[in-house]
Amino acid sequence: MNHLLLILLGGPVAIGGPLLVARRLVEGHADQAAAAIRAQHGEPTPAPAQRPATTIRAKELTAR
Known part of the structure; x- marks a missing residue:
């Protein structure tokens, strides 16, 4: 049973892990390159994106 679990979990990890x-390495490099370009051109660093405090949701449809 343990071998089956290792096989079932190992496949997605082996595919998705790399x-x-x-993705993490590419995003880190993009952040560093963007910061270097901003510093070279004297542009300010943008504020981090913030999530809105409230979410507007569509009204639910109800069957009558």
């Missing part, structure tokens, strides 16, 4: 690591 993709997640690559």
Whole structure:
């Protein structure tokens, strides 16, 4: 039973793990490059994006 769980969990981890690591490396490099370009041109650093405090939701449809 333990071998089956290792096989079932190992497949997605083996496929997805390198993709997640690559994405993290690419995003980190993009952030560093953007900061260097902003510093070179004297542009201010943008404020971090914030989520809105409230979410507007569509009214639910009800059957009558």
